[in-house]
Amino acid sequence: MSRTTIGIVLNGVTGRMGYRQHLVRSLLAIREQGGLPARDGSRIWPEPVLVGRNETKLAEIAARHGLTAYTTDLDTALADGANQIYFDAQVTAQREKAIRVAIEAGKHVYTEKPLAEDLPAAEELARLAEARGIKNGVVMDKLFLPGLRKLKRLVDGEFFGRILSVRGEFGYWVFEGDWQAAQRPSWNYRSEDGGGITVDMLPHWNYLLEQIFGRVEAVTARTATHIHERVDENGDTYRATADDAVYAVFELAGGVIAQINSSWAVRVYRDELVEFQVDGTHGSAVAGLRNCRVQHRAATPMPVWNPDLPAGEDFRGQWQEVPDNEHFDNGFKVQWEAFLRHVVDDEPFPWNFRSGVRGVHLAELGLRSAREGRRIEVEEDGR
Incomplete structure (x- = not known):
């Protein structure tokens, strides 16, 4: 069977997400399954070109996986006509410039979120991509998590009746780095380097809320930097200048109220990290990364408040597990497959730069709401 080979410039592949989720669990996994079927009967075959700043690390990764194409020179990789797609998994502060260069080179662009550090830059990237007629997309991996796909199935099947509210809890304890190494990079906690949980997570919550429940119309947020000092990768103590928690209320189209807490300074007492x-009106659901449980109104018990007696009901046991009903593949891989088919066969891909712009916009409004201490409507600034 013939192959349709697609060269993909992977920038930032030496980082955790770029390597583990995008190279190994997505593109190499697609190759291991023999590629993707294309409309013309061929197989779409991704050919990664590894790009980063450390040539030694790039060489190690390439050797580990039997790859040969790697370089520290992005311009050289983009100049190769065989490379049709540019992917960016760099730190946010480096993203805009590289994407601009890729757009000028005429490459289709797929990128980690956020699309850019601020709204004007994100809007400009979307405008440039549209003007050049290139295909573009932003990673929105949480839409493809098994638990969230089950939740979307419930919404589409009108299980809930009229949806009233959404309550989300996300986060875990990120070690400070003194007595135990931190499990997130130090730049995440420096606002001058593009860090902060608001700019990291509110773009996620925007696309989840928008595509499952309805567009966000207003936001009220409170940010916090709970841990003021941390220790970086070199063992040096530094001042945390970025927020490590954000507590937000979102008003959605149709009157749904969503409240989502996001924190890197919380210890987990729930079944999953999110x-x-x-x-x-007709039922409720609790969805995590993989699992989803429901309680229909006909099966809803009648709790009675009585603080004088111990709780006698197994509240968790009163919920029913939603079955898988299908195989759920890695969420990053599923979206990569969709983008490759978008490029090769022009199949629809709704998770584009414009959607990414709205995520950046919501993050900025969340920060502004916290700064000004007030509710802000999404369209308040005319966008």
């Missing part, structure tokens, strides 16, 4: 509870 959970969403959705309550509606």
Whole structure:
């Protein structure tokens, strides 16, 4: 069977997400399954070109996986006509410039979020991509998590009746780096380097809320830097200048109220690192990364408040597990497959730069809401 080979410039592949999720669990996994079927009967075959600043690390990764193409020179990789797609997994502060160069080179662009550090830059990238007629996309991996796909199935099947509210809890304890190494890079906690949980997570919550429940119309947020000092990768103590928690209320189209807490300074006492509870007139659901449980109104018990007696009900046991009903592949891989088919066969891909712009916009409004201490409507500034 013939192959349609697509050269993909992977910038930032030496980082955790670029290497583990995008190279190994997505593109190499696609190759291991023999590629993707294309409309013309051929197989779409991704050919990664590894790009980064450390040639030694790039060479090690290439050797580990039997790859030969790697370089520290982005311009050289983009100049090769065989490379049709540019992918960016760099730190946010480096992203805009590289994407601009890729757009000028005429490459289709797929990128980690956020699309850019601020709204004007994100809007400009979207405008440039549209003007050049290139295909573009932003990683929105959480839409493809098994638990969230089950939740979307419930919404599409009108399980909830009229949806009233969404409550989300996300986060875990990120070690300070003194007595135990931190499990996130230090730049995440420096605002001058593009760090902060608001700019990291609100773009996620925007696309999840928008594509499952409805567009965000207003936001009220409170940010915090709970841990003021941390220790970096070199063992040096530094001042945390970025927020490590954000507590936000989102008003959605149709009157749904969503409240989502995001924190890197919380210890987990729930089944999964992220959970969403959705309550509606006909039923409720709790969805995490993989699992989803429901309680229909006909099966809803009648709790009675009595603080004088111990709780006698197994509240968790009163919920029903939603079955898989299908095979759920790695979420990053699923979206990569969709983008490759978008490039090769022009199949629809709704997770584009414009969607990414809205995520950056919501993050900025969240920060502004926290700064000004007030509710802000999304369209308040005319966008």
